Amino acid sequence: MPEEPKKIIIDTDPGIDDAMAIFVALESPEVEVIGLTTIYGNVYTTLATRNALHLLEIAGRTDIPVAEGSHVTITKGTKLRIADFVHGTDGLGNQNFPPPKGKPIEQSAADFLIEQASCYPGKVTVVALGPLTNIALAIQSDPEFIKNIGQIVILGGAFAVNGNVNPAAEANIFGDPDAADVVFASGADVLAVGINVTHQVVLTDADREKLAMSNGRFAQYLCKILDVYYSYHHDAYSTKGVYLHDPTALLAAVNPSLVTYTEGVVRVQTIGITRGLTLFYNKQKRFGEVTEWSDKPSIKVAVTVDAPAVVNLVMERLMNS
Numbered sequence: 540m541p542e543e544p545k546k547i548i549i550d551t552d553p554g555i556d557d558a559m560a561i562f563v564a565l566e567s568p569e570v571e572v573i574g575l576t577t578i579y580g581n582v583y584t585t586l587a588t589r590n591a592l593h594l595l596e597i598a599g600r601t602d603i604p605v606a607e608g609s610h611v612t613i614t615k616g617t618k619l620r621i622a623d624f625v626h627g628t629d630g631l632g633n634q635n636f637p638p639p640k641g642k643p644i645e646q647s648a649a650d651f652l653i654e655q656a657s658c659y660p661g662k663v664t665v666v667a668l669g670p671l672t673n674i675a676l677a678i679q680s681d682p683e684f685i686k687n688i689g690q691i692v693i694l695g696g697a698f699a700v701n702g703n704v705n706p707a708a709e710a711n712i713f714g715d716p717d718a719a720d721v722v723f724a725s726g727a728d729v730l731a732v733g734i735n736v737t738h739q740v741v742l743t744d745a746d747r748e749k750l751a752m753s754n755g756r757f758a759q760y761l762c763k764i765l766d767v768y769y770s771y772h773h774d775a776y777s778t779k780g781v782y783l784h785d786p787t788a789l790l791a792a793v794n795p796s797l798v799t800y801t802e803g804v805v806r807v808q809t810i811g812i813t814r815g816l817t818l819f820y821n822k823q824k825r826f827g828e829v830t831e832w833s834d835k836p837s838i839k840v841a842v843t844v845d846a847p848a849v850v851n852l853v854m855e856r857l858m859n860s
């Protein structure tokens with residue numbers, strides 16, 4: 540008997556690499572996308588919702604519900620950091636696409652996550668591609684959520700490397716550090732895929748040309764929006780291509796053997812100049828005193844990735860769409 544596809548909910552702030560991850564997910568027979576939930580990050584939440592609906596319309600998958608997420612951090616901070624300089628002011632490469640026809644469902648993202656996890660206990664994977672506010676809200680409002688949810692795969696953190704917002708912090712954790720700390724310390728089955736791993740996965744200029752030459756409809760669509768993402772990388776890094784952050788995390792959920800991981804306790808700095816720093820305790824030393832890491836549950840933190848396999852899968856699935 541073939542295995543039933545894994546149910547996934549993508550929590551997303553689309554975003555160019557989010558669009559790529561969503562399309563790869565829709566082309567992955569190993570998973571069934573049962574919903575998108577939206578969050579601020581690359582754009583504000585209202586625009587994230589609009590873009591999520593738009594991407595599903597492009598894909599002809601308006602059967603998939605979109606639940607709108609929080610407009611503020613869990614501490615109700617309203618001064619958000621929005622990465623429009625990475626993705627364009629519309630989040631999708633400044634293309635001025637027409638507004639979507641569809642609407643989000645009535646339920647909030649957190650309520651949708653809670654409901655789906657309780658409908659299919661242990662069976663739903665959340666792939667979190669933005670700040671972790673919605674997931675933290677679900678954890679805080681339903682004590683059963685961490686038991687009901689299968690796994691939470693997070694694109695976030697910079698483990699023992701510099702961040703991408705500043706030397707300390709990666710963008711998704713920096714977006715809501717308090718929420719990230721709640722999620723990491725919750726006891727849920729969490730796999731964090733940080734930029735220490737995703738910076739190994741590069742889509743080159745040559746790959747992009749191959750996408751452009753293919754007849755894949757998702758490949759064609761993405762080539763329209765990729766310019767802004769490429770020029771940002773060109774200016775900010777010396778890498779010849781773009782980092783596949785969100786598609787890597789998505790594929791780690793689809794096929795866990797693409798990454799290796801270690802286990803330990805992760806806490807997040809929530810104040811000061813290192814706000815958003817993710818600090819991993821490997822449990823090798825038994826400290827004499829009680830620390831802020833003592834008695835906290837371990838999570839999985841990705842260490843290596845089969846980068847060529849991830850790039851190949853992304854290319855194949857987009858070109859064959």
Ligand SMILES: O=c1[nH]cnc2c1ncn2[C@@H]1O[C@H](CO)[C@@H](O)[C@H]1O
Binds near residue numbers: 554775784
């Ligand atoms: O330099 C950056 N600043 C802010 N956000 C970024 C930057 N580079 C990429 N991303 C976005 O944040 C996530 C990875 O941290 C990715 O989702 C990417 O789209």
